[in-house]
Amino acid sequence: MAPAIPRLFLISNSTMHGGQYLQHCAAELGAFLGRGRRVAFVPYALADHGAYEAKAQPAFGALGCELVSVHRGDPLAAVGAADAVFVGGGNTFRLLDALQRTGLAAAIAARVQAGMPYVGSSAGTNVATLSIRTTNDMPIVQPMTFAALGLVPFQINPHYLDPDPNSKHMGETREQRLREFHEEHGTPVLGLREGCWLVVEGGRATLRGSTNARLFRRGMEPVECAPGADLSFLLAR
């Protein structure tokens, strides 16, 4: 049986085209967190931590939560004192490197395994999984290891993108890249299209939002998963 914890809210993309930051998932995110929570914000995926905090604060303020970035003081103490954590998107390699160097990777994983809600978006969703091996980002920084927080026992590919049938570009499609991943590893990969997110709570994993996810498993045809789909079978370790 899957464990009753952790509680995770793993978003593909923070912002829909033409929309506001976290607008598309705000109602469900508010219900997931509850009001009055102190949320520790991890800004390390972007270079300008202060500007990133200023961008994220109004979205959480509108949910009745107080968001403070961990770069303002002792990051470990900030996570220790918070009711929830939000790990923002940007460059996944830079983010994981900072999480490893600060000790936050282990500290956040320990608190989440003890029940603290985790919210991740894009790179923040990548680092919640087993490893960053299915990120779309450029490896601008080398982390100690590609192993990530391991809050779920599978991989996620955020911003999952279908092939463009009219493209003449010869770079690999996303599906080709994920097939290459499965040439090396047997771990399932959930491709979260922009507009959907995965909620894990009470030992269940449920797809939410307005778009399908696409599930890739080694040696199997990819499968489409509609919003509302029960993906709890992916939690089995």
Added chain:
Amino acid sequence: MAPAIPRLFLISNSTMHGGQYLQHCAAELGAFLGRGRRVAFVPYALADHGAYEAKAQPAFGALGCELVSVHRGDPLAAVGAADAVFVGGGNTFRLLDALQRTGLAAAIAARVQAGMPYVGSSAGTNVATLSIRTTNDMPIVQPMTFAALGLVPFQINPHYLDPDPNSKHMGETREQRLREFHEEHGTPVLGLREGCWLVVEGGRATLRGSTNARLFRRGMEPVECAPGADLSFLLAR
């Protein structure tokens, strides 16, 4: 002054949309190599080494060269006995990991610094540069280090792609990714659009092919470089 060696032929993409393998650069590649050369092929960027060798052989055969993949025997001995090396494209992380584990990274670099011609395509072009930090590929395998062969003292981004003004996808554009690279590093990055390649010989670096490259330097506006452009200034260490 830039050194008179190495001799490099660094291709953005092996195949143009609707074209044959290496067809778009075959005439110049033939002139670069000369006829009758034994070419050691490095197939490690793809999973099926034999199939990859079978795909590459006719293209080199048409140039009057004999191509044999290094996976058929002792890779170090194969490189030692060859007149030239061709490193094929695929997944850059898988390729660099294999080059490091086999000792080929150091062996190829030593021979190229001593004058052996190096031909790379896509991932094979990435690994010729200072590091793989500007690859487009998914990090499916973790190499010991992102440092690559360092045959040129700058970075290349193969398959360079302009932003699509009609896209509603919120993933980073290539230019945004390279700007993130320059938030962390000062090394110039040459974005090779599909259809162009860089030739280094006689201490000069020249852009060739049918498309522009785009040069990214920290703190400067990107610059377009047309086929024929002299980029030798990038060779200064």
